Amino acid sequence: MDRQHIDQRVKEYYWRDEHNCATTTLLILAEQAGLELSPQVVDAAVGMHGAGGYGAQCGLVEGALMFLGILGRRERVADDDIARLCHRYGVEFTATFSSLLCRELRPEGFSDDQPPHLCEGLTCRAIAFGVGFVERFLETGDRPQARQPQSPAEGCR
Secondary structure, eight states: OOHHHHHHHHHHIIITTTTOHHHHHHEEEEEEEEOOOOHOOOOHHTTTTTTHHHBBOOOOHHHHHHHHHHHHHTTOOOOHHHHHHHHHHHHHHHHSSSOOOOOHSSOOOOOOTOOTTTTTTHOOOOOOOOHHHHHHHHHHHOOOOOOOOGGGGOOOO
């Protein structure tokens, strides 16, 4: 999928269908991989644009992570490897875009007086990044290396 096609699909999903960034990311990555998504999965992404505009984890990341879980299942990847793949996505996304947080990627926040789809350019770049990440995974079958186990102090309390 080339950048021009990504840009066109983002424009359609944002302006025609009024989808948010998480839904748009999820749908385009699924199209790219030839995966059909159930309406329930698409519905699950409705509030994921920075936790409903709160500014938490960016919907561009959340939509991609949802997709990686679905793709991992299709490819019969073990749960631990799917989690490592998502971890690697987060690391590489941060290295490329400097953050996973909506409030840092979109510092102007969300308000009614802003134009809609303020993140359209970022969305196109982030989805192109996601498409490349998925293509590398599918071409190489590369499974992330196991992470070191957490110490009990780093786990849930």
